[in-house]
Amino acid sequence: MSFTQFQKLPAYYRWPILAFVGIVVLALVQELTGQGLLTSTTTIQTALKWAMPILIAGLGGLLSERCGVVNIGLEGMMILGTWFGAWGTLQFGSPWWGLFFGILGGAMGGLLHAIATVGFGVDHIVSGVAINILAPGTARYLSDRVFAQMDGGSISQSPRVESLGGFTWPVLAKGPDLFGRVERLDWFIVSDVFGVLRGLLFQMSYLTAIGLALVPISAFLLTKTRFGLRLRIAGENPLAGESLGINIYRQKFIGVIISGGLAGMAGSLIVLDLAQLYRQNQTTGRGFIALAALIFGNWKASGVLAGAVLFGYPFGLSLRDLEGTATRSLLLVIAIALVVVMVWAFTKQNIADGILAGTVAVGSLLFFLFTNTAPSWLPGTMPYVLVLLVLVFASQRLRMPAAVGLPYRKGGS
Amino acid sequence: MNTSWTRRLVLALAAPVSAFVFAFLLSSIVLILSSYNPIAAYSEMINNAVKLESIIDMLNEATPLYISGVAAAIGFRMNLFNIGVEGQYQLAAFAAAVIGAKVVLPNGLHMLFVMGVAMIVGGLYSGLAGLLKVTRGVNEVISTIMLNSVATLGIIAGLFPRFLEEKADGAVGLGTTPLAETAWIPNLNGVVQIFTRDIVKGRKLTGILVVAIVVGILYHLFINRSRLGFDVRATGMNPLAAKVGGVPSKKMILLAMGLSGVVAGLVGLPDLLSKSHSYDQGFTKLRGFAGIAVALLGRNHPGGMVGAALLFAFLNTSSGVLQISKTASSEIVTIMQGIILLAAVVAYQMVAQVRQREEIKAASEATGANA
């Protein structure tokens, strides 16, 4: 199958194939470097867990940008989500309430963004920046009012909150544990693939399940439903929508509010799944990373997932990698991937790309060869470098919604 | 003529004033809800702000904010969203601290050398994002976000341990070797004292203020008066029309990103030249992001950003006195900043619409009159 044929495949074929190739490469490197973390169940779980907030916030960004509104305020909406997620749980005694209020809190941020950008026509980036300033102040203020009065809470953190918990898929990962059996057979690649799959299914948190389910749901919503079609026209050509009687303001408001709700959900996930308490500055820039994942993912749900995993994997791996050897072996993975890019570029006669990819591949390889463990700054930096690298080679193929970021006034220009 | 002049002034002031009033009201509500007395809080803020020492604090705070605002504004004028000022200035200051400590130069020259290194490093790092955009089509919003993390989590974190000042056993605290005194910038207390009383309590008005003023003037001349600035603005307003008009857009992107970074390089200098004289544990962060807010609030205007920087500095310096006098909690300051920013941009938008409508009206009247 040629590359162009491959590119024409629908996303639900393309991404699994790519994922499979990725696992094969990881498995190969794992054999070469003789350590087992790269495809282990726990690594995958951790990677997935850390990809989740980025994924869900990224899907939030997707909904907003698909209806034409740039949402750089995702970070602020996530912060609102963390606060309200914790508060809802503490106030009403169930993490599900926390999730509900987390979503609601983020949605309020979305509403504010929608009022400013859609209602008043304020520049999207300006409004987003303002929300990013407003949200942490508000959260801290509310903490002072609320959490500081609670046992174990303070102005900068909430008392412990209950986790949403999770479940293990029966038969496949539990009981007969079919996948686990195959993983333990230790067959090259096959076991790796099943290790990864079992990692997905073992003790899957409900939020991870919801997050993963959101990918096909949002893809379906956007492409196959009336709601999605009308939402997308607001981001592609709002005047065309208006001329057919579609209330573009409404679409945009809904899109941006849902976007905020998803960002809030991502924030409450950090509280409910990862940390089990609200802590000031807990989002640590994940809203921005979500935006990067969205762009990386070419404004498609499946792409956002890929982008989130691209961030979550090295990050999760580094947390699990107490010796720093697994992170180091990622350098080899990068080198291999870049060699593939190089070969592909040369066959496409794209000499500049080829040379660039080759050079970086050699650099990565040398780095790999001349270190024993990853230097301590590497794990934290790796996801960002990876995304930069991918964008360097893939940016020209990206296409954003045609009217995203543009002001829209009813009645046209 | 006169009436139109006053009208224009009113229109120009309408947005910031109404935003301020709105923020004032909303903050008061927040204060009352949290059982603070807003009047007490505001009068505490004002009482503090009129003291000479507080004004010095405010100016010291506003100086880097303004420079950071200009750095962001240079990009904005070209529709380039340089979120990377944060990483650029930290990296620039780090490099300038390390390299500056290694050279021996006469007084003044040393200082200029440190500034030069910071500007070059800032410019190059920002230029990298420009280069990625021009050659590889990488969106600068994303690349600068990534580069921020690469600079702080990667480059600085990786290199910092290598350039630590050797300290005697037992001493804690980390920093690069401090710059020699030849690199320190003189403070402006002498100048201030000519006009008022002696400055007490160890307040020193940073000499970087002069740098900021020069940056502001150069920015104004560059953007509004120079041919190159015209090209930058034209590209920002309509890249295709600018290209048709002979403006090389790729070069402009590199130029704007580069210049933005050059100015960004100066943001960290107060720490280096007039505070701790090294890149150390207490190095002031987040000024890059604050600069974005300053640029937005000041509408990228060299004068408007002065007001915005002063306002933010006023609020920042107020947070301390509010806490210590227990008249309000410090979050109120951040909340006010956010509200002012949001309210201001909404108000700007509305005023712009009024203005546009008037312009159209005037234009069609002209058409009618001539027809």
Next chain:
Amino acid sequence: MSTAIELIGITKRFPGVIANDNINFSVEEGEIHAICGENGAGKSTLMKILYGMQPADEGVMKVNGVEVDFSSPTDAIAAGIGMVHQHFMLADQFSVIENVILGSEPTTVGGILDFDTAKTHLAEVGDAYGLTIDPDDFVSELEVGERQRVEIIKVLYRGANILILDEPTAVLVPQEVEALFDNLRELKAAGSTIIFIDHKLQEVLEISDRITIIRRGKSITTVNAADVTAGDLAELMVGEELPSPETTESTVTDVVALEVQNITVLDEYGRPVVHDVSFKIHQGEVLGIAGIEGNGQGELVDAIVGMERPLSGSVYLGGLDVSLKSVRQRRDEGFGYVPKDRHEAGLLLVAPLWENAALGHQTKPPFAKGWWIDRKGSHQRTDEIRERFDVRSPNADVAAHALSGGNQQKLIIGRELIGDPKVIILAHPTRGIDVGAQAAVWNEIRSARAAGQASLLISADLDELIGLSDRIVVMFHGKLVAELDPAEITPRLLGSYMTGAALQGGAQ
């Protein structure tokens, strides 16, 4: 025959403008009714009101005798009204079917789109009116004529029997116009009522039954198409005689001003969009390039002015090889360029007029002094342009977006001509501007020609092309396929060259 539409006393005010001033207008069922008027006369506004996109300030609307009050296009659609807008209202990244069903989507449970039903219905509509299109194509892949067809299908799909078409022919070549008119006649035969806006009076006379003239927001009169000539219409529209683009005696010299040699330009997929094109233009000569849009004219112009680097070939300006020079250097050597879309490529809409006048000349006096912009000099020169080219505006400090299209275009023409370039490239210099402004632009082109400038003219308005050019070349699929003498050619024949139907020395 009963009255399909009746508009009584419609008034619509915009800031500073009364777009519609107490307009009365009625359309009989089953007729094709044209609306004519100069730019900004208020035609589109009136139609948008009828279509529910804008509310009228005053007035009453009746559809099939029933008074209606539309608050959005949805209401109008429900009343059987459909509108094809002046500018395409299509989402490029949507498929045809998505564009068509938008707003009246057939769904199964839970709002899930029912594409099967939609496609079946689309096919029915297509068969009924002879309009075929692949529902799964993306709009971005369609030609202009096909997009027009999608727009009409969109309306028919909703079962509209009253169709509004706002300047549907502006972007079509004569053959496509013919096809469109055939479709319209078929629709009329099937009982539809059609309202039709057009600036090209010949077309109006050809297709319509009755014509309403709107001038400065007022409805002047309604006439029977059979009773009037183009000249009558023009007079009614502007109150003066129809200006013509005819050029008088030749001013062509034998000094070559622009020579283009073997230019080849590749598209992003590596296919040639301009294929080995060569020509010369002499001082005092206007060379017209005819061609359907998308046949490489845009890319050719880009290569000549230096916007894009061609794969091969050279450009000589007055004997000087400028092939490797930048846009700015070429301009400085004596190129002037009026781009085809004034908003997209010609103006800084939010900037004041003087900055717009400086654009492209910002390196030279009087706009610049050394490294600095000369504000005073710029203002003076801008005032000169406003004066000489009749750019109606209060002063040089007003933003460009405040001007009407015609005045904006005059500003651009003035900006490009006032520096006396050796060669001026004019892409659609009068597109979408009214008759008065059109005449002014033509005059300027003629006097530039008389002053010895060489002009390269690209236009979809074949009358304009034939009237102004000394020589016409036809571009088809990236190649120059014919060179014609405007004195001997008709728009019809030219059109057949453009569609590739005729060959040079040809069969037709």
Next chain:
Amino acid sequence: GGGSDDVSTDTTEAAADGEGEAMEDEAMTDEEMAAMEDEAMDDEAMDDEEMAAMEDEAMDDEAMATGDFNVGLTFDVGGRGDQSFNDSAAAGIDLAESQIGISSSEAEPNADGSNRAELLQLQADNSPLVIAVGFLFENDVKTVAGDNPDTNFAVIDSPMLDFDNGATPFADNIAGLTFAEHEGSFLVGAAAALKSETGKIGFIGGVSGFGLIEKFEAGYIAGAKAVNPDIEITSSYITEFPDFDGFFAPDRANEIASAMYEGGADIIYHAAGGSGGGLFEAAKSVSEASGSKVWAIGVDSDQYNTADDEVKEYILTSMLKRVDVAVFQIIHAQAAGEFAAGNTVYDLSVDGVGYSTTGGFVDDIVDQLEDFKAQIIAGDIVVPTEP
């Protein structure tokens, strides 16, 4: 004894030992120290009765100085409310308010940390004693103290000595309050080794690279090895200086801790401030999932008292760093007119560091721990400060 003075009626061990670094002036009685030890560091965890008891005790003690001056307590960015180190300082202030009668004002810098010096100055305007919580204030205190010779300054976690000049105080009005974290960590390390069943234990540091947290690690390792030379110790830091997120990242601590537990460690000690909650969560969830109990060790304050009920049973002990004591004592000294410049080291000998026994999980090994403690105090064991 070299350190007896007219304020205290009794001498502490430190004073008796007369160690050069040890506290110069004793302000607290043994009983008070003992009373405080049992208390939660956090005022919220201290119930009224206990509070009252402590007050009574103070009243009985005629030697307790009084004063009605203001103390300026200055936290670092995001510091207040960490239920650990910073709140411990606040607890010290609260105690001083009730016992000495002082008033206090709290402040925290803006998020960018730009106004540390200005805050100190504002505090100095109102207070004769300014306490800065955290070594990040080091440089600013040096400057501001120079401009305010009449105000006393104390910096927690920094010795505030000029080591280039024979370790003399920077100025007469600057005091440093530091802690022998390595000694306290030694004891919890020993406890971990004694309690570990797998022979594997772990350490999670908040932020590496600025020397302080490494002290905890070094002591912990030394303590563990003293019990069991073959013990396996895995160390991990959440972030690296200058990225201080590691102190605010319970989510990451949770993950790292899970990795350690799954790697076989059954006891993990954290020195990661606000991230510690993540460790406790991990201990709980790993214990519940695997069915065999794993332990966490807290830091700074007795985290058994501040942690949520759900996770309490997994907190084996906590390494106590008595910031509250240090704060209280410096205020006491100020009230008594005995503020002394220079560094005061709060080490094991003065119970400035230690371990907690709440929960009773280490009751069976207290004897061994006390033995180690005695050896350290006696100088028989010298605990390293670098791993």
